[in-house]
Amino acid sequence: MNVDVVWNKLLSNLKEELSSLSYDTWFSETNLYKLDNGDAKIIVPMPIHKKHLQDQYIDIIKDNLNLITGNEYDVEFLLEEEIKEEESKEEKNDEKKEEIKEDVHSNLNSKYTFENFVVGNSNKLAYASALSIAENPGKTMYNPLFLYGNSGLGKTHLMHAIGNYIVENSDKKVLYITCDQFIDDYKSIMRKGSDGTNLSYLDFFKNKYRNIDVLIINDIHSLENASKTQNEFFNTFNSLHNDSKQIIISSDRSPDDFKKLEDRLRTRFCWGLTANIYPPDFELRKEILIKKLKGEGVIDAIPDEVLNYMASNIGPSVRQLEGAINRLIYYSFVFLDNTKDKKITLDVAIEALPEYVNNGVGDNDKIHRIQRIVSEYFQISVDDIKSKKRSSNISFPRQIAMYLCRNVTDESFPKIGLEFGGKDHSTVMHSVEKIENEIKVNKDLANIIEKLKNDIGTV
Ligand code: ADP
Ligand code: MG
Numbered sequence: 508m509n510v511d512v513v514w515n516k517l518l519s520n521l522k523e524e525l526s527s528l529s530y531d532t533w534f535s536e537t538n539l540y541k542l543d544n545g546d547a548k549i550i551v552p553m554p555i556h557k558k559h560l561q562d563q564y565i566d567i568i569k570d571n572l573n574l575i576t577g578n579e580y581d582v583e584f585l586l587e588e589e590i591k592e593e594e595s596k597e598e599k600n601d602e603k604k605e606e607i608k609e610d611v612h613s614n615l616n617s618k619y620t621f622e623n624f625v626v627g628n629s630n631k632l633a634y635a636s637a638l639s640i641a642e643n644p645g646k647t648m649y650n651p652l653f654l655y656g657n658s659g660l661g662k663t664h665l666m667h668a669i670g671n672y673i674v675e676n677s678d679k680k681v682l683y684i685t686c687d688q689f690i691d692d693y694k695s696i697m698r699k700g701s702d703g704t705n706l707s708y709l710d711f712f713k714n715k716y717r718n719i720d721v722l723i724i725n726d727i728h729s730l731e732n733a734s735k736t737q738n739e740f741f742n743t744f745n746s747l748h749n750d751s752k753q754i755i756i757s758s759d760r761s762p763d764d765f766k767k768l769e770d771r772l773r774t775r776f777c778w779g780l781t782a783n784i785y786p787p788d789f790e791l792r793k794e795i796l797i798k799k800l801k802g803e804g805v806i807d808a809i810p811d812e813v814l815n816y817m818a819s820n821i822g823p824s825v826r827q828l829e830g831a832i833n834r835l836i837y838y839s840f841v842f843l844d845n846t847k848d849k850k851i852t853l854d855v856a857i858e859a860l861p862e863y864v865n866n867g868v869g870d871n872d873k874i875h876r877i878q879r880i881v882s883e884y885f886q887i888s889v890d891d892i893k894s895k896k897r898s899s900n901i902s903f904p905r906q907i908a909m910y911l912c913r914n915v916t917d918e919s920f921p922k923i924g925l926e927f928g929g930k931d932h933s934t935v936m937h938s939v940e941k942i943e944n945e946i947k948v949n950k951d952l953a954n955i956i957e958k959l960k961n962d963i964g965t966v
Contacts, residue, residue, distance in 0.1 A: 508576060514539035517571045524567070533560060540590055547572055547580040550590055557584040613674060614683040619667035625798050627791025630661055633782040637665045640780070641672035644679060644721055644753035651744075651754035653776045655761050656784030659824025662757040665784075666723050669755055679720035686729040689716075693736045716743045723755045727776075731767040741772055748775075786823035789919035793818035795825060799832050808839050808849055813856045815932070819922030820864040831863040853929070873916045873963075874926045880962045881908040884955075893928040907956065909935050910942035915963055 517539075522530050533556060541548040549568075551557055560568070565582060572580050585593070621641070626634045633654055640652050652669075654662050670681045692715070696708050716722065722743070730737055747754055761783065762776040787795065796814055800806040821831045838859040839851050857864075875889075882889045885904040892905050905927065912923045913935070920932035920939075927935070946953045 508542075510539045510542050513542060513572070513575055516575050517568070520571050520574075521567070533564065540585065542572075542576070542580065545578070545580055547582045548590075549582060549584050550587060551584050552587075554586065557586070560584055613670065613681045615670040615674065615681065616667050617671055619664045620671055621668045623798075623802075624661065624664055624668060625791065625795045627787055627794060629785035629787050629791055633661075633665060633784045636780045636782040637669050638672075640753060640755065641669040641676075644673055644677075645751040647751070648779060649753075650748060650751070650779040651756050651776065652779055653762060653781045654755070654757045654784065655759065655781070657786065657824065658759060659826030660784040660786060661825055662784060663725055666725060666755055666757055670721065670723050673721055673753075680718070681721040681723065682716070682719045683723040683725070685725045686727050689724060689740065690729060690733045690736045692716075693733075693739050697735075717746045719747075719752065721753045721755070722747055725757050727756045727758045728760060728765070730772075731765060734767070737769050737772060741769070741775075744772070744775055748778075754779075787825060789818050789922065792822055792825075792828060795828055796832065799829065800836075803832070803836055805836055805839055808851050809835070810850055810852070812853050812929070813851055815921035816853055816856055816925060817860070819919055819925060821860070827863055831860050834863065835859055874912050874918065874923065877911045877915065877959075877963055878908055878926075880959060881911065884959060884962075893926075895928065906938035906942055907959070909938040911956070911959060911963065913939045915960065 514537075518534060518537075521534055525534075536552040537556070537560075538550040539547065540550050547568075549560075551560065561584060568582055569580065572578070572582070621634075621638060624630075624634060633656070636649070636652055637654070640646075640649050643649070654665060656662060667683065670683050673679050674681050692712055696712055730740060744754060756776060762773050762781065765773055793814055796817055797806060800809055817828070817831060817835075821828055835851065835856065838855065842851065842855055851859075878889050878892050881904050882892050885900070887901055887904060891901050892908055894901070896902070909923055909927060912918055912926070913920070920935040924930040924932045924935045942952075942956075946956060
């Protein structure tokens with residue numbers, strides 16, 4: 508119930524109950540300020556009213572409030588200036604709440620940092636670009652940062668890392684958002700436009716996206732299919748860029764590969780720094796594995812050959828590696844209790860990870876094909892070529908097959924070793940070197956290798 512309604516009703520009751528002198532003296536200039544949470548705050552004109560109303564009339568006021576609203580209230584009398592003081596206190600509190608709320612709304616995930624991002628050849632440019640922007644947001648030549656690469660390679664991780672770094676080391680306002688959220692927000696303006704509230708919502712939108720120091724927008728490729736939103740993003744981009752506010756964009760493709768994006772946006776994406784993240788190579792995959800398994804406290808249970816197996820066979824995305832790690836950790840809980848030496852053996856790992864293996868990293872089909880073709884040529888069996896037999900009629904073809912695997916598939920030495928019955932990577936390296944040197948001086952061998960390559964189908 509509206510406070511004025513309540514108070515008018517109360518006054519008209521009192522008018523009947525009290526003499527007109529009493530009423531006029533004590534109540535004619537009162538007002539109800541607030542009625543909430545069991546508190547009734549009444550405005551009175553002078554300090555003497557406070558005392559007299561408290562001493563003489565408190566019960567009658569409480570009874571009437573209860574009669575009118577059905578609720579019990581504690582009653583407090585305040586002067587006009589006391590109310591003003593209270594109001595300004597409340598405003599400050601509200602502002603504080605706003606600030607805290609806005610912090611929460613940066614949408615950053617604190618688990619993604621520069622410290623826990625493992626750097627290797629495939630991502631070092633992206634990492635360095637991200638770090639330099641985090642240290643120096645808003646510099647023209649680095650604005651925007653455009654990060655691109657396939658899914659699961661660490662773009663989102665790096666973007667949050669930038670945001671977290673800036674929030675920690677400055678008082679800049681950061682907003683992380685997916686492009687889909689931006690599109691949704693924009694569509695809401697259009698919907699709300701029809702019921703006349705468009706303007707205030709437009710203000711909300713502009714405030715949200717332009718009243719910030721750093722805009723991090725993920726998966727910008729979604730904008731391709733939202734042609735109407737492109738214009739609004741263009742305006743947002745310009746407004747921020749003109750004010751030297753940092754913009755960070757990620758995408759699954761390079762700016763050149765946008766087919767349905769307005770040219771003026773595509774060119775803007777290339778104004779600053781553009782960095783491509785590539786799939787991790789064997790070394791980086793292994794390093795990521797080690798770091799994450801250490802973080803989980805299980806690295807001691809994982810022998811090197813298991814790490815090599817995983818780094819060779821799982822990927823290409825880091826997300827797949829993470830899935831495999833979780834699986835392995837689960838498995839280690841189940842298995843380690845029952846083992847003597849508390850280690851995950853290669854056999855257990857192979858059993859644990861079938862769905863993660865051969866997901867595009869391992870060129871296993873090609874390796875098997877090479878083994879078959881070489882075995883046929885030298886008239887030995889594939890089992891022989893993978894065996895430990897050391898007689899030269901078997902070990903020589905094996906060396907050739909290893910050499911071809913390295914040359915044709917570009918697989919890592921540990922991976923090739925694994926596919927040859929679990930040989931050490933140094934054995935593979937040695938074989939490859941040996942054949943390389945021999946080709947140079949042995950024309951017949953060079954011809955055989957050419958023929959085999961032809962059969963494999965790569966020349
Ligand atoms: P994208 O956004 O490129 O699809 P994400 O950033 O979501 O990829 O990465 C997928 C997962 O892999 C995340 O959990 C992320 O933390 C992890 N990740 C990716 N690259 C690395 C890296 N170099 N070091 C550590 N973790 C990584
Ligand atoms: Mg992502």
